[in-house]
Amino acid sequence: MDRRDFFKFGLGGAGLTIGESLTGSSDSDSSLSGNHEFDHPWWVNRLEEPKLPVDDRVYSRFNSRKNVFGSMVKYYGMKNLKELRERSQKKTQRYYRENRPGYRLQDRALADAGWVISRLGGLNRGTRSWTRNFVRTPQQRGVEEYKGSLGEAAHMIKAAARYFGAATVGITRLDRRHINAKERGKRIVFEGVEEPYGNKEKLVIPDKCKYAVSMSVQMSLDNIACSPTALSSAGSSMGYSRCEFLVAGLTEFIRGLGYVAIPSVNDLGSSVAPAVDAGLGELGRTNRLITPEFGPMVRLCKVLTDLPLAVDKPIDFGLLEFCKVCKRCAEACPCNCLSFEDEPSFEVKGPWNNPGHKAWFEDSPQCLAYWQESTSGCSNCLRVCPWTKKDKTVIHQIIKGASAKIPALDAFFTSMDESFGYGRQRSARKWWDLNLPEYGVDTTQGKG
Numbered sequence: 001m002d003r004r005d006f007f008k009f010g011l012g013g014a015g016l017t018i019g020e021s022l023t024g025s026s027d028s029d030s031s032l033s034g035n036h037e038f039d040h041p042w043w044v045n046r047l048e049e050p051k052l053p054v055d056d057r058v059y060s061r062f063n064s065r066k067n068v069f070g071s072m073v074k075y076y077g078m079k080n081l082k083e084l085r086e087r088s089q090k091k092t093q094r095y096y097r098e099n100r101p102g103y104r105l106q107d108r109a110l111a112d113a114g115w116v117i118s119r120l121g122g123l124n125r126g127t128r129s130w131t132r133n134f135v136r137t138p139q140q141r142g143v144e145e146y147k148g149s150l151g152e153a154a155h156m157i158k159a160a161a162r163y164f165g166a167a168t169v170g171i172t173r174l175d176r177r178h179i180n181a182k183e184r185g186k187r188i189v190f191e192g193v194e195e196p197y198g199n200k201e202k203l204v205i206p207d208k209c210k211y212a213v214s215m216s217v218q219m220s221l222d223n224i225a226c227s228p229t230a231l232s233s234a235g236s237s238m239g240y241s242r243c244e245f246l247v248a249g250l251t252e253f254i255r256g257l258g259y260v261a262i263p264s265v266n267d268l269g270s271s272v273a274p275a276v277d278a279g280l281g282e283l284g285r286t287n288r289l290i291t292p293e294f295g296p297m298v299r300l301c302k303v304l305t306d307l308p309l310a311v312d313k314p315i316d317f318g319l320l321e322f323c324k325v326c327k328r329c330a331e332a333c334p335c336n337c338l339s340f341e342d343e344p345s346f347e348v349k350g351p352w353n354n355p356g357h358k359a360w361f362e363d364s365p366q367c368l369a370y371w372q373e374s375t376s377g378c379s380n381c382l383r384v385c386p387w388t389k390k391d392k393t394v395i396h397q398i399i400k401g402a403s404a405k406i407p408a409l410d411a412f413f414t415s416m417d418e419s420f421g422y423g424r425q426r427s428a429r430k431w432w433d434l435n436l437p438e439y440g441v442d443t444t445q446g447k448g
């Protein structure tokens with residue numbers, strides 16, 4: 001039986017029954033009706049607290065120096081690092097000589113070029129400057145700052161975020177513990193000031209910035225499917241450039257309303273934690289966010305603001321239970337860096353993790369070392385995740401809904417997904433012949 005037949009005669013029939021009964025129950029459940037057009041599919045529940053707990057005695061602000069990029073020499077040793085880089089360079093040259101698909105000049109040039117807009121910004125720099133760029137203030141226009149109810153303001157911000165390229169957007173009260181304590185040698189502090197500012201020692205966030213707008217940007221599945229090659233890296237780099245455009249646009253918009261806005265992509269603090277709080281998704285076995293709409297195929301960014309906004313709640317779509325039995329990301333990891341433990345835990349793998357939150361922590365130095373070994377980065381854990389799906393066929397919606405509501409089916413769905421060949425590496429040579437949509441992503445996906 002092939003995939004089509006299976007859907008037609010097999011689970012398709014059973015699935016429709018499950019789907020109908022689940023859909024039926026959703027109508028009467030007011031907690032699922034959510035807040036207007038940006039809400040998730042019907043099978044997603046809102047919760048008061050994220051499912052994975054935080055230990056308040058331990059969880060605190062992270063020094064970004066401890067992540068793998070900040071402490072390479074410490075985690076690998078100078079000698080190993082040098083050898084790793086030399087090996088990587090030699091391999092890169094060999095791949096050029098072999099004209100190996102996914103590692104040719106055009107593949108690598110695409111991956112590099114994908115960074116083009118991202119490179120215009122950094123922590124309080126360029127497109128991510130903490131001060132107004134060019135937008136005119138209400139004062140300059142001779143009017144008062146924007147005034148709307150919390151709900152109206154949130155509605156407006158979400159519309160603007162979508163317009164600037166967000167796939168999904170959520171709002172949370174800012175948990176300051178998610179903001180790095182230190183970055184690029186500067187302390188990040190909160191002070192009772194009107195405007196954010198920076199000097200040689202510190203970066204200052206005004207106390208009044210109490211909200212975080214968390215946003216996801218889709219990555220091209222056709223690119224990530226080619227992991228681990230330069231074409232999958234192009235999926236990441238393009239995602240970063242689109243995040244850059246998104247946060248730059250949204251911050252200028254908020255400033256134009258007369259409020260403070262601080263843009264952030266990878267800098268400033270965790271992008272994953274506020275996304276969990278704002279209900280964009282759940283933390284998965286990858287130790288990354290998995291969304292109901294796009295699975296793990298999203299990059300994340302955020303904007304901090306003092307514009308008063310209605311906030312969203314965290315979500316539950318059965319992901320935690322799913323990840324407990326699936327483990328495909330861990331199996332597909334070429335450097336064994338992901339956890340195979342059944343349960344997430346407070347126990348960190350090393351100083352590169354921030355203790356005090358429950359997760360499936362990963363061995364990050366192994367992951368980054370493999371980026372060198374592969375010569376082009378890696379996204380295997382994203383490629384194989386059963387939540388990574390391109391189409392929005394009814395059957396996938398039904399399966400996602402069934403998984404959200406009936407965890408006992410998770411193991412079955414995982415094995416079916418694998419036997420149907422989902423998640424296999426695709427041809428990097430053929431990528432160039434695909435008739436891709438804009439930015440390589442289907443922007444109508446996830447809205448069904």
Ligand code: B12
Pocket residue numbers: 050052054062064066067068069236243265266267269270271272273276283286287288289290296297298299300301337338352353354355357359361362364365367368377378379381382
């Ligand atoms: C440094 C970094 C890495 C390092 C590893 C992290 C480290 N410990 O050094 C390396 C380079 C290896 C890496 C690899 C990858 N990364 Co990375 N990485 C980052 C970065 C820049 C900083 C993260 C960090 O400081 N971690 C250190 C501490 C905080 O880690 P931790 O304690 O283990 O916590 C992790 C999670 O539990 C969560 N988190 C942190 N605090 C809290 C608190 C709570 C309460 C909760 C629930 C979660 C949570 O975020 C952390 C992610 O590392 C973030 C951007 C950002 N600002 O968030 C991107 C980011 C997390 N990475 C991302 C991705 C996609 C990847 C890769 C898949 C690569 C790729 N192809 O794009 C792999 C996945 C590897 C894996 N599955 O293990 C995305 C994740 C998007 C998503 N859907 O969640 C991010 C957000 C970048 C982005 N802009 O989109 N990454």
